[in-house]
Amino acid sequence: MVRIARERVSSFIKKYFFEGQRLASDESQTALDETFLEVFVRKHRKVIGFAIPFCFFNFVWWSLAIRYDLFKLFPERYQMSITMIFGALIAGMTSEGGGAIAFPVMTLVLHIEPAISRDFSLMIQSCGMTAASFVIIWMGIVIEWHSVVFCSLGAVGGVIFGLEVIDPRLTAAQKKMGFVSIWFSFAMALFLLNIRRNRRTFDKIPDFKLWKMIVLIVTGFLGGNFTAFSGSGVDICSFSILTLLFHVSEKVAVPTSVILMAINTLVGFYWRQFIMAEVSEEAWEYLAVCVPIVVFVAPFATCAASYFHRLVLASFIYVLETVALIGGFVIVKPDWALTAISASIVVAGFFFFLVLSRLEVAVEHGSMDLDAVRVMEKEVETVQVT
Template sequence: MYEVGAAMRRGDGTTSRRFWSKWCHNGFSFWCKKYFWEGQLKQGAVDEGNENVTNTRGPLSGLSPSKRKLVGLLIPAAFFHFWYWSIMTYRNLFYVYETKYPMSITMVFGSIIAGMTSVGGGAIAFPVMTLVMKEPPEIARDLAMSLQANGMTAASFSIFFMKVHIERHALLFSLLGSSIGVIFGLEVIDPLLTPPMKKMGFVSIFFAFSFALFLINWNHKRTTFNNIPELNWWKRLLLFIFGFIGGIFTSFSGSGADICMFSLLTLFFKVSEKVSTPTSVVLMAMTSMVCWWWRTLVTGAMPQESWEYLLVVVPIVTIGAPFGALIGTHFHRLVLAACVYILNTMSLVSAFVIVPQTPVLVGGSIGLMVAMFIIYSVIYKLGDRMNMKYEKASIKAKEEAKMKADSANSLTQNDVPDHTRDNPAYIGSTEYISRM
């Protein structure tokens, strides 16, 4: 490096060009590998950086990682496409493409985003349908939860099949809360809200979270975990409550349970985005399934328009969402967070431009954003305090364990007679044991 610098100072143009060419090539490769191909975090990892823990039991466990990824994409796609094309051909339903094809184009991009981030396909479909295509929020909501019930279920299969690490306790208790919340929201909350309130409330809440996450990630070296530290009863209750709130958001916008759990995991429990993202994908798939079943099997209220939109997006999302899940598991957590910033900011700007604004609606949206940002910030600060206590307890436990080990070693040494301790055979045996 010194020689290159000296050559550059001497004006040696050939050496200078060679140096910068090598630096740009290696630097760009390193940057791409770090942020866009970091590697999957396998199920069973405990601490950050422990990415090689895999479960070798079960069917198809002998597949290589590359083959497992390919099979994880093909199995759900083959399953959904077999039934889709069979039904479409038997009932001759291809006429829906004549007027609904713009949604197919939209979800080529939206399904990949749904699989690789925590915002879900509904975060793309809902604002596009309500803001751009001028569809009622009810139709957009039913389409969002039905396409997520198909596409994100396919992505969830790929996540489990590739053995990507997820926070299973968070998934279980959040799912219990979101299942109750989405039914409560459909029957009680949704009828009380007007369409503009639903549109602006959706984008305002999610933008506030994105802004909070952006400020938090300004410190790129912040401590993160791969699992919730010291899970106990009140943390389980907190997961249930946030799942319930997210279920209510899902009931009028088709998405929300994923963002609520994602915010709790990243802001409060300090779980890495690399773990929170696939966990939120699986949660949103299951919550959407509950919402879809309730609208179709229990109340029978899903409109025909939503069914027609669903028919044109199913073949897209059942391929795009698993593909997005595969891509997202390799991205660095900061890249995943950046996708959340960009998407929610675009949704907010579009909503203010397209939705007819009134002073009450503008004031309510701004007030909601400020209030949610304060709530997210408080959650983050409380999480900081809890994390500091956890780190202090961990350090103290390690020091106590080390002191016990040292005292045990000293007692062992003191129990050995002096003439034995000075024996060369004894010294050689202890050195051998220590090397072991």
């Protein structure tokens, strides 16, 4: 009995936590005439992928830290250093950027102004998510490039519009509760979708067409607006559309959302610092005590998550969004009006996401026949590297 139990536990761990990376090319088919350098890079791609962004960001940080004595900030700002260990883990492993941890912790627990929390989220993700994105591209992990390109186009306009128009019109409590409510409803819909047996998933959007491009641009614009007041949004919006509407696997949607968020935060950071010129000194101080942490943890988490089963990645979303919603109500203690609005957002958002999940876009009722779907499923364009 003990042996059987051990075998089951071992099988469970291998299936869900060591499924293998999904790569864009088969590295086992190597050329016989590879040079020594090419062989070295191929064999040590993981280490090199980590080392390049890690060394770059640390060179910049240590030179500035020594020049301006940034070490004196740690005794007062160390809470954010600890917070971003977990924030960077979440950013690398899920569709939620580090801002999904930083924003609620800073606003709900540390009682920091939402504007400062948002700016810090943009700034720190522009470092951590960029480092993680480099690792994703360097290692050749499969991503959905249609989403990266067209969601980014919409997100650029969305984050600028949100910073200039939407953000000033929302109260701090509305930002906090709106953020946790809409994404809790998404988590519920994703859960219901994944309890369906034999769910068909793809590595890319099937039969890409003009209307799908428009959907991605609109999704990016809406996500950019969320990013404008909370520091995170386009990543979750893209993830929800890819998984629920287009039936893309979570193993592909997660690294795609990481690259999207890196691009969006760079735009938001640029706009806040150089156009609006409103990034506070406090936000810069929080950034200073977190950069060395996130540029290591986020890429590490991205690499680790690439080996996980898609259901493990989805489970992280369920837990995070539930904790965030409960924490929002406990800490913010919204009045009855805001509570009613939040509840309405949860219900309406849940049904919206549920409708998306029920649309069998992969088949499209005749526009793409079942034979084509089967062919797509059997395409040998990815490999499992354990």
